Amino acid sequence: MKYFILISVFFITILSQSQEVQYFPQEIIVLSQCSNAVNKSDCFYSFLEKRVNDFIEKNKKVLNYAKKDTLKTGGRLILDAEGKIVNEKSYFSISGKNIDKKIARRFKNLLQNLEIKEIQNRKVAPVNSYHLLNFNYVVKTQEKTYNYRLIQNSEKYKGGIIEEIPRFPGCDNLNESEARQCFQKKIQNHIRRNFNYPKEAQRRNLSGRVSVIFIVSEKGEITKIRTRGPHKILEEDVVRIIKLLPNMSPGKANGVPVSYPYAIPITYKL
Incomplete structure (x- = not known):
């Protein structure tokens, strides 16, 4: 047969x-809003965290779809030589059972219109440095009211990451x-x-x-x-x-x- x-x-x-990769100092995304910040990575992370919090607050019904007690959000960013987000290699998503597709698309747009002033410690092509960002929440229900609390990450965001397979x-x-x-x-x-x-x-x-x-x-x-x-x-x-x-x-x-x-x-x- x-x-x-x-x-x-x-x-x-x-x-x-x-072949020979310089991992440190890590690549740092500097937003216009963070240009005077002492720790620009902390400022960048906090800026996106506020965007995510504001999104959930304005779209409280998204919590209805969190069938489990955790709502996971976040993504991966890769920037091109001009400091623009490479959409085909980047993502920003919200996950949970039965998340409405319209809400998911609107969440993805949170990465749009970021005022990136500069990229510090820029890695030279063909090396790719990516930025991993996670914002996870504990969701609780009390008398048909949905509340959420941000879970602190065990690993603090410090900047770009270079992977080797x-x-x-x-x-x-x-x-x-x-x-x-x-x-x-x-x-x-x-x-x-x-x-x-x-x-x-x-x-x-x-x-x-x-x-x-x-x-x-x-x-x-x-x-x-x-x-x-x-x-x-x-x-x-x-x-x-x-x-x-x-x-x-x-x-x-x-x-x-x-x-x-x-x-x-x-x-x-x-």
Whole structure:
């Protein structure tokens, strides 16, 4: 019986592209309103925090959609050489069950019309520095009234972050662009080498696409494998293949090892 396997690899985060990266001092967005502030990163974060608070206050019904007790908001900003937000690489979102699409679109617009005066410690292309901003709230209901309280972040926003992807064995000493291509090639070869269409799936004429997400931990280990597909037999085969992946050099954020997620759809076709 002839069969085919189709493989794609998706990098979930935006990647930088440099062999020798200068992480510090971190990139800082300076708003016109913060030009005289002592700590311009604190001022920038506080400015956006107020925008988010004002938005929720004016759209109190958004709290009705927070079915759980937490409302999550925030996003990622990447700026171009002129200091403008790169929309296709940036996002700002509000999440919660049944959030109205109109409200979500209006929330995204909170990033519009930011009066950016300058970018300090600007990273030189092709390095990408991104700014991660989170504003999460505890939502409580009391006599049909919705109240919310900002949860203080465990990690204080200090400025831009430079990411480096995990290195597949044999992909070390490459810049980010080369490492990305190398990872794609290595993992495709790994899947093809270890692929064996389950006999039971062939017998039952099972085929389709299995999506798998896994984490390369800060130790470089493959962890937290999750799958979604048309049948358990195909999902179990994908888990088997992913578990055979070797340990890798971990990804980094500003030079510190971090966990890094990957998504791979694998299509089984008879």
